[in-house]
Amino acid sequence: MDCYGVIGHPIKHSVSPAMHNAAFRAMGINAVYASFDVKPEDLKKAIEGAKALGIKGLNVTIPHKEEVLKLVNPDELASKIGAANTLKFDKDISAYNTDAYGALKALESAGVGVSGKTVLIIGAGGAARAIAFALVDRGATVAVTNRTEDRGIKLAQDVRKYGDCIFISTTELEKLKFDILINATPVGMSGYMPGKLPVDGQLIKEGVVVFDTVYNPMETALIKLAKMRGCKVVYGIDMLVYQGVKAFEIWTGLTPPFDVMKRAALNALEDTTR
Ligand SMILES: NC(=O)c1ccc[n+]([C@@H]2O[C@H](COP(=O)([O-])OP(=O)(O)OC[C@H]3O[C@@H](n4cnc5c(N)ncnc54)[C@H](OP(=O)(O)O)[C@@H]3O)[C@@H](O)[C@H]2O)c1
Numbered sequence: 001m002d003c004y005g006v007i008g009h010p011i012k013h014s015v016s017p018a019m020h021n022a023a024f025r026a027m028g029i030n031a032v033y034a035s036f037d038v039k040p041e042d043l044k045k046a047i048e049g050a051k052a053l054g055i056k057g058l059n060v061t062i063p064h065k066e067e068v069l070k071l072v073n074p075d076e077l078a079s080k081i082g083a084a085n086t087l088k089f090d091k092d093i094s095a096y097n098t099d100a101y102g103a104l105k106a107l108e109s110a111g112v113g114v115s116g117k118t119v120l121i122i123g124a125g126g127a128a129r130a131i132a133f134a135l136v137d138r139g140a141t142v143a144v145t146n147r148t149e150d151r152g153i154k155l156a157q158d159v160r161k162y163g164d165c166i167f168i169s170t171t172e173l174e175k176l177k178f179d180i181l182i183n184a185t186p187v188g189m190s191g192y193m194p195g196k197l198p199v200d201g202q203l204i205k206e207g208v209v210v211f212d213t214v215y216n217p218m219e220t221a222l223i224k225l226a227k228m229r230g231c232k233v234v235y236g237i238d239m240l241v242y243q244g245v246k247a248f249e250i251w252t253g254l255t256p257p258f259d260v261m262k263r264a265a266l267n268a269l270e271d272t273t274r
Pocket of ligand 1: 123187213237
């Protein structure tokens with residue numbers, strides 16, 4: 001039996017085991033996916049141990065996505081982003097960032113093209129970085145805003161080497177004309193700041209596409225407001241499932257059923273909030 005998993009700290013609320021095990025079952029693949037709580041000081045030992053044990057692939061989540069790059073061979077996109085969330089163990093350990101793919105695919109499956117569009121990203125952490133690099137790569141103009149300005153300015157500078165990207169202060173946002181707004185902060189997330197908006201609600205105007213990367217709950221305050229204003233919305237759960245689909249493809253060379261994985265993820269989320 002082939003073994004896969006996810007490492008993070010904390011990890012107990014991860015829905016990745018439910019998603020991947022459902023895909024393995026649906027496809028009749030003799031494999032199992034488990035979660036491993038790995039503290040930052042144990043990351044190197046965990047990666048070496050996984051290789052020694054013959055584990056085929058790992059997802060990597062908070063807080064290891066950046067640190068893991070020192071221990072593996074990242075592809076070009078993961079190197080640019082400076083973070084990886086998927087490892088494949090062969091002779092070497094290859095590393096990929098499938099969050100970027102997940103975000104683009106979630107937009108695409110909602111019928112939203114990004115080329116030539118101006119996209120406002122709220123946040124400058126790991127998710128925002130992955131999304132910003134992916135968007136400029138597809139010909140979008142990106143504006144980044146962040147609570148901690150220095151971090152947002154650094155992200156904009158890094159991305160500008162590859163495409164159009166500016167930093168905009170939260171106090172200047174009403175001056176910006178944008179087509180797509182993406183929340184890449186945890187604001188609105190259950191257990192963190194449920195019911196809160198990551199930006200002034202006045203910015204959510206009819207005609208803007210609103211993508212909330214927060215997936216728990218699925219209907220965040222931002223998504224609810226966007227729907228009320230008649231905006232097209234893109235759900236974080238779709239990004240989550242598509243990043244899993246891509247990781248599965250990297251490991252097995254096979255495309256898993258999106259709907260099966262999404263159902264499993266939603267059921268697992270219901271269990272964690274019960
Ligand atoms: N759907 C998916 O597949 C998926 C994948 C990854 C992440 N996500 C979502 O994205 C969120 C961010 O993940 P991450 O990995 O980027 O985290 P991260 O690296 O810790 O970055 C968090 C970002 O959110 C900002 N932030 C946090 N609390 C805030 C607050 N109260 N007000 C304003 N800004 C705040 C931070 O600003 P500062 O720089 O000022 O601290 C930072 O820019 C997650 O919570 C998750 O909901 C979704």
